[in-house]
Amino acid sequence: MVRTPLTPWERQRGERFGALLRQARGERSMVEVAAAAGISAETLRKIETGRAPTPAFFTVAALAAALEMSLDELAGACAVGSDARALPLPA
Amino acid sequence: MVRTPLTPWERQRGERFGALLRQARGERSMVEVAAAAGISAETLRKIETGRAPTPAFFTVAALAAALEMSLDELAGACAVGSDARALPLPA
């Protein structure tokens, strides 16, 4: 095996990650946030829907900047795993 | 063009990013840190040498956790490192 396929756990983490971003986006449209982050709206959609479970670091960083959220909180929130219900993220 | 090739600016950013990680690694060996982060040593080497300029978010997150450093300062450090904030929307 040359490149390990994503495990189900990684995909679930990606789904939680996307749900987190979608929630943080709130009322704003995909195109607006995507443009603010400098990525395409389709990419943002894939990340939010979990179809891109492991996006690039700088993509996430730009997205977090556009959403005004912390990378550490973001990583911590979905790294928690099973207990990702509590979202201590205000904005 | 379907997937924009990495720009020279992105590659330089990757080099700064890798240098930052290498500095943070300090005296510890690559295999040790890579094992702690759950990635292969080759991947860590490529990231450190800048040959993988845009690693996955969770890869970086695991690496930052292994190195006990903040993702936010990591992203901020290589963003403001030597570049005066280029356009977030290249084109």
Next chain:
DNA sequence: TCTTATACCGGTATTAGTATCACGGTTCTG
């Protein structure tokens, strides 16, 4: 000297991230 361990480098294979294209749905305005 020989062995071992670490790091670096090249190539290769395969999955996955990202962008462009094209379509359906909704809302608004004429």
Next chain:
DNA sequence: CAGAACCGTGATACTAATACCGGTATAAGA
């Protein structure tokens, strides 16, 4: 109702990230 304009979505194309293998170089130790 027609058309535009926006949003979200699916399919497709292509590059990059990740991992494995072999080889090389250097340094420490038996």
